[in-house]
Amino acid sequence: MTKSNLLFVFLVWLMLIVVLVGCSSSSAEDKKELRIWTFTDEAKYAVEKFQEANPDIKVDVLFINNDNHVKKLMSVLQVEKNVPDVFFVEKAYWPQIREIPRLEDLSQSPYNAEEILDQQYQYIQDDEKDEEGIIRGLGYQGTPGAFYYRRDLAKEYLGTDDPEEVSKLISNWDKIMDIGERVVEESNGEVHALANWSDIGSVESSNIKEPWVVDKKLVIDPVRVEAAELAKEARERKVLANYESWGPAWTASMQQGTVMFYAMPTWALPHVFENNAPETAGKWGVTHGPKAFTGGGTFLAMYSGSENKEVAWEFMKFYTTDRDFLTELAKNEQYFLSNKEINIDLAPELTSDFLNGQKYFAFFNEAGEEAPSSPQSTYDNDINGLWDEKVNDFLNGRLETIEDMIASFKKDVGHHFPEIQVD
Amino acid sequence: MFSKTLRKDTYGYLFIAPFFIIFLVFGLYPIMYSFYLSFTDWDGFTNPTIVGLENYLRLFGDFFFYKSLFNTLVIWIVSVIPQLTVSLVLAVILHEKFVKGKSIFRAVFFFPNIVTAASLGLLVALIFSWQTGSFNQFLMAIGMINDPIQWTDMPNFMRGLVSSILFWQYFGYSMIIYIAGLQGISRDLLEAAEIDGASKVRVFFSITLPLLKPIILFQVVTSIIGGMQIFDQPYALTDGSGQPDNSTLTSVMYLYETAFTRYQYGYGSAIAFGLFLVIVVFSIISFATMNARTKNEQK
Numbered sequence: 001m002t003k004s005n006l007l008f009v010f011l012v013w014l015m016l017i018v019v020l021v022g023c024s025s026s027s028a029e030d031k032k033e034l035r036i037w038t039f040t041d042e043a044k045y046a047v048e049k050f051q052e053a054n055p056d057i058k059v060d061v062l063f064i065n066n067d068n069h070v071k072k073l074m075s076v077l078q079v080e081k082n083v084p085d086v087f088f089v090e091k092a093y094w095p096q097i098r099e100i101p102r103l104e105d106l107s108q109s110p111y112n113a114e115e116i117l118d119q120q121y122q123y124i125q126d127d128e129k130d131e132e133g134i135i136r137g138l139g140y141q142g143t144p145g146a147f148y149y150r151r152d153l154a155k156e157y158l159g160t161d162d163p164e165e166v167s168k169l170i171s172n173w174d175k176i177m178d179i180g181e182r183v184v185e186e187s188n189g190e191v192h193a194l195a196n197w198s199d200i201g202s203v204e205s206s207n208i209k210e211p212w213v214v215d216k217k218l219v220i221d222p223v224r225v226e227a228a229e230l231a232k233e234a235r236e237r238k239v240l241a242n243y244e245s246w247g248p249a250w251t252a253s254m255q256q257g258t259v260m261f262y263a264m265p266t267w268a269l270p271h272v273f274e275n276n277a278p279e280t281a282g283k284w285g286v287t288h289g290p291k292a293f294t295g296g297g298t299f300l301a302m303y304s305g306s307e308n309k310e311v312a313w314e315f316m317k318f319y320t321t322d323r324d325f326l327t328e329l330a331k332n333e334q335y336f337l338s339n340k341e342i343n344i345d346l347a348p349e350l351t352s353d354f355l356n357g358q359k360y361f362a363f364f365n366e367a368g369e370e371a372p373s374s375p376q377s378t379y380d381n382d383i384n385g386l387w388d389e390k391v392n393d394f395l396n397g398r399l400e401t402i403e404d405m406i407a408s409f410k411k412d413v414g415h416h417f418p419e420i421q422v423d
Numbered sequence: 424m425f426s427k428t429l430r431k432d433t434y435g436y437l438f439i440a441p442f443f444i445i446f447l448v449f450g451l452y453p454i455m456y457s458f459y460l461s462f463t464d465w466d467g468f469t470n471p472t473i474v475g476l477e478n479y480l481r482l483f484g485d486f487f488f489y490k491s492l493f494n495t496l497v498i499w500i501v502s503v504i505p506q507l508t509v510s511l512v513l514a515v516i517l518h519e520k521f522v523k524g525k526s527i528f529r530a531v532f533f534f535p536n537i538v539t540a541a542s543l544g545l546l547v548a549l550i551f552s553w554q555t556g557s558f559n560q561f562l563m564a565i566g567m568i569n570d571p572i573q574w575t576d577m578p579n580f581m582r583g584l585v586s587s588i589l590f591w592q593y594f595g596y597s598m599i600i601y602i603a604g605l606q607g608i609s610r611d612l613l614e615a616a617e618i619d620g621a622s623k624v625r626v627f628f629s630i631t632l633p634l635l636k637p638i639i640l641f642q643v644v645t646s647i648i649g650g651m652q653i654f655d656q657p658y659a660l661t662d663g664s665g666q667p668d669n670s671t672l673t674s675v676m677y678l679y680e681t682a683f684t685r686y687q688y689g690y691g692s693a694i695a696f697g698l699f700l701v702i703v704v705f706s707i708i709s710f711a712t713m714n715a716r717t718k719n720e721q722k
Contacts, residue, residue, distance in 0.1 A: 011437065011440070012444070074467065078467035100468060101468065241554070243554055243555075244553065248549065248552070248555055249552065249553075249555035252555065392576075396573065398667070415485065416487075416681075
């Protein structure tokens with residue numbers, strides 16, 4: 001071999017090393033290791049506490065932003081390279097992910113997760129199981145919904161700010177529509193009852209009986225159609241402020257007091273209301289709306305090919321059953337848990353200044369018991385997106401009747417998912 | 424110490440090797456692999472199953488594919504015509520000998536190009552948001568409207584908005600390329616024309632424009648290829664939805680949605696190759712028309 005050839009080979013070799021070294025990782029330490037992928041800040045607190053309790057375990061947490069998190073997770077699960085031992089999954093993506101055959105079966109021993117599920121609300125238990133009823137993940141968060149309302153507005157327009165009384169006044173959508181219509185008029189268009197139609201949509205879609213797809217056939221649960229009709233009525237009667245959820249107008253309205261009710265789950269208290277409207281502390285209340293509902297949630301799942309299953313399970317167990325940790329979490333972070341037993345124990349003592357001293361754990365516990373299970377198929381997240389687009393078209397008048405809307409929706413579903421029978 | 428015969432050839436290969444190795448691994452291989460995938464049905468978890476031409480047959484009958492092509496084309500044309508003309512005029516002006524602050528203007532016009540598309544999309548989405556967008560607030564403040572207008576629900580308006588973002592982002596870039604081209608035109612020709620008494624306009628149409636032809640061709644072809652791949656701006660503007668009424672759903676957005684949110688990798692690949700064919704056809708057409716013109720002029 002000539003020198004130049006040698007040099008060539010050397011350089012190519014060097015380059016390959018540079019490329020490949022980046023892909024491999026070393027793991028030759030004595031400490032037990034645990035790799036976690038998450039999309040939520042909450043994990044930091046939990047991991048910190050977990051490490052305090054288990055100093056012999058080295059935890060490596062990778063934080064990836066919500067949407068990208070799922071895409072990355074899917075791609076590592078697909079190629080089975082670099083898969084974390086434990087990963088967090090948001091509820092919207094969970095129905096799809098829990099059916100992936102690379103998630104550890106937690107029903108079997110040594111996990112016997114059924115014992116943990118027994119301590120949780122029924123709707124969470126249903127979510128945690130795949131289509132065959134095998135437990136694929138553990139939810140650590142309790143997410144029953146509530147109608148958050150501004151006490152000052154309630155007093156002004158309803159004559160009372162007492163949660164029980166307010167609840168009676170908004171026990172069905174008709175009452176809310178009437179209130180909405182009246183309030184808009186009395187406030188010269190300043191105040192609306194609801195922020196947008198998703199307040200109706202999120203409550204109603206929790207109450208479906210069937211997912212979008214059953215046996216490869218599209219099913220349109222009548223509850224969803226009713227919700228669209230209600231939304232149309234609400235839009236026409238000016239019950240809705242039409243502030244896009246999570247948009248700047250929406251967050252500002254909390255501070256300004258231009259919307260009376262927000263249908264939001266437990267976690268909205270610290271993450272949405274206290275965050276967006278810190279100066280309105282004490283002006284808020286929570287109460288029951290027309291129907292019980294839930295919103296969001298996070299699940300922990302384990303990779304079935306993980307080499308650290310034991311430690312992974314330690315962490316999952318810690319986050320769902322460790323009484324000391326969970327009590328601390330609930331108290332310090334206003335975190336409503338999936339663990340019913342601990343919530344019940346805390347209910348008498350936990351109050352929120354932001355909610356004017358209301359015993360919110362007691363309230364949410366009640367809401368959690370009533371929360372319906374809403375079955376989801378692997379398609380539901382995608383099809384929800386298509387449905388919402390069509391409902392928007394219907395509300396904005398591009399699709400004139402509900403029949404047009406359904407026909408157009410079916411057409412789109414059929415286009416995007418040829419394997420689904422739409423009629 | 425040295426071998427007797429000089430072997431220049433291996434050094435040449437050596438220097439170009441990094442590019443080719445990287446291109447083979449990260450360029451050609453994925454392309455070939457997705458070509459293979461376009462004949463399969465694959466969700467990423469099970470093994471790909473060969474389905475023959477099924478994906479392509481679906482593609483030919485796919486309303487959304489045609490709609491996305493149409494959207495892409497409309498958005499592209501509305502942005503590219505002003506982009507290529509305005510930038511040409513600016514380039515000629517800024518190429519004039521006696522213009523003050525030339526370099527500042529060049530820099531300023533180029534600035535939008537450095538702003539990332541995603542942040543631009545987001546910014547414009549905020550300006551035109553329904554209830555609190557500053558545009559609606561402005562119109563209401565000057566009394567032109569009483570209720571805020573839902574701009575985001577108007578298909579043509581939203582397409583126009585995407586085009587405007589593209590135009591704003593790229594006219595500076597085109598201008599720089601034109602200026603480079605203008606610098607290649609000999610001053611002698613321009614001066615000769617001036618001495619003969621030709622007006623600025625006459626010089627522009629009779630000398631500058633014909634000599635810029637290769638540059639214009641380059642701009643047209645690259646903008647066709649770039650235009651067919653419009654993605655970030657509408658994606659950020661509509662939060663990835665391509666709404667209203669799928670009017671801002673571009674071909675690449677459709678591809679992305681299919682492959683990476685619905686995980687239909689086979690069909691996604693087929694869309695990619697469908698799009699590839701469309702780009703090839705457009706490129707051939709633009710080359711052919713340009714060449715035909717050049718030949719005509721030579722006669």
